[in-house]
Amino acid sequence: MQKILSKAKSHVSPLALASALVMGTAGLQPAMANDQLIELAKDPANWVMTGRDYNAQNYSEMEDINKENVSQLRPAWSFSTGVLNGHEGTPLVVGDRMFVHAPYPNTVFALDLNDPGKILWQNEPKQNPTARTVACCDVVNRGLAYWPGDEEHAPLIFRTQLDGHIAALDAETGETVWMMENADIKVGATLTIAPYVIKDMVLVGSSGAELGVRGYVTAYDVKTGEQRWRAFATGPDEELRLAEDFNAPNPHYGQFNLGTDTWEGDAWKIGGGTNWGWYAYDPEEDLFYYGSGNPAPWNETMRPGDNKWTMSIWGREAETGEAKFAYQKTPHDEWDYAGVNVMMLSEQEDKEGQMRKLLTHPDRNGIVYTLDRTNGDLISADKMDDTVNWVKEVQLDTGLPVRDPEFGTRMDHNARDICPSAMGYHNQGHDSYDPERKKFMLGINHICMDWEPWMLPYRAGQFFVGATLSMYPGPKGDRENGLGLGQIKAYDAITGEMAWEKMERFAVWGGTMATAGGLTFYGTLDGFIKARDSDTGDLLWKHKLPSGVIGHPMTYKHDGRQYVAIMYGVGGWPGVGLVFDLNDPTAGLGSVGAFRRLQEFTQMGGGVMVFSLDGESPYTDDPNVGEYVSGEDA
């Protein structure tokens, strides 16, 4: 049962107007959704997808807010989603509208940027509450996708629901246009990923590897909901949708039959490899990129083999879903280094001075990988902190990690002081790339762990982990006091150097945003939004939010004024102890112990906080905006 609060009253939708303008700039030929999204993203006023544009750089060319004046940033307006639990991702802005998502029950809100106090519409799905009991790590959602419409179809907003549905909403009215089943909670499958629009398709991933869910990505027709294709992470080649020339440029990565041959028996059917992170897309190559996650169960002794193709960076053709390449970063994972993290696309000269199309991916396993995104060549693989110890190095010629056996895990053994922890030195945070400085701004966890496996049977719909974890600050943190759990760094993928790095009290879980104003914005778990100098890392500004942050900042322009926005709402994996009032340090898959101090700094809440210079907003421009006028609110 959806709830539509109100419908927009304007006769000409700003969205339709934006689409029409795009169509105009594209000439007389009808523009594909791709073209329209690209054009919309070129306007820095908009933020049309979670990573701002297909490059997933989380970078804005706007510089109205810059190093010189950032100290004048003040709250302009705010919006409460009315939901507790963790708020991941970031809102979208298209034209005069902001679209805000929320954790379960996954209500979507459309706000009028001319009068942000006005909710244009809200759509709350009726979900099976059982979904909450099979969610791995809080009931988060990572965001929305926007399809700009065509001559016959109105623009759409796409939402994933924790209970496994993908829904298309009319961006103008909020009404549900269609809703399809993508994951069945009865077998432990959920949805937390932000959907992703390419052409006239919406891509949806999968969640539930902690319940043995076999991962897959599915493309649906935006107009009808019809399935275009589905590709799995494990199993027979035809179900993996491997192209005939799969990994031909890098045959040493492995090619065919490995989705079954690197598993014992039918273990691939419950082998994990879900993808709940982020996508990026190169329209010229027609390739999209994402990471498949951890194998199931976490207990490595129960699943002999390299467990392909979990833990892999995928390059798939959008039109067909066929995989052109896959590179497995952590073969036979022993630590839950789920490889779903952000893929940021850039074009840079390599060490030989050759301009290349790159993909940079800060992985859970503590390595930042950079690949040639046209063919999967491994360009660099650098430790994001020198305390990474499970691996000695990654061989660039073979692509293999050289593991340090001292930090391997196995049955009947309690492995200690493994760095990073299962949370990785980097998790789902959507980071940013500053193309002027050629630096990746990385929000980092600094957490290590002890790990002891145990046996358990597989039962569909039940947790299938098989390991007890204790987590604590990394060597550079304060283990005695349980603080110093995070870092922020500026990384050069070509030299492998960190331009600067700073410690944080807690993990920088949500990611970063870089701007041409020379600023790097990010939120902290203890509830600050901060701005650092992108050249030096110096802290230039911060503001205390109502609750901790696990989402990433965004920026938009409205009526000629630049705003910075961020979702607040502590939770997610690092916040499960706080959200669910857990005390056992090994509970929450080890998170409770690591973040035992979090509740001393923040509590639950959920919403969006928006900032501008001097706090200027439609309401300071004219205090009468949004005032009650008899007859106009009818």
Added chain:
Amino acid sequence: MKLLSFGLVAALTLATPAFAYDGTNCKAPGNCWEPKPGYPEKVEGSEYDPQHDPAELSKQGEALTAMDNRNAWRVWHMKQSGEFEYDVTKIPGYEEGGTPPAE
């Protein structure tokens, strides 16, 4: 002292193979796993046999097939009527597991 040294050496000798897996000894490209010393090549029949129930292992595939089938009916109905109906039991002609009529 001599006994202690021998014990230490023996312990190290025994311990070293148990820590030997470094992931670089490949059987074929992309197939580089090997059992840690003292652990089985295959877990079936060993003390680490998860004893998977084939019926449980099939449930995910069955769930996906059922969902895809219901979705196909929803798409078919929307194409036919122009209206979206989520509840497949309200779609004329719907049969659980059946294929929607050809367009």
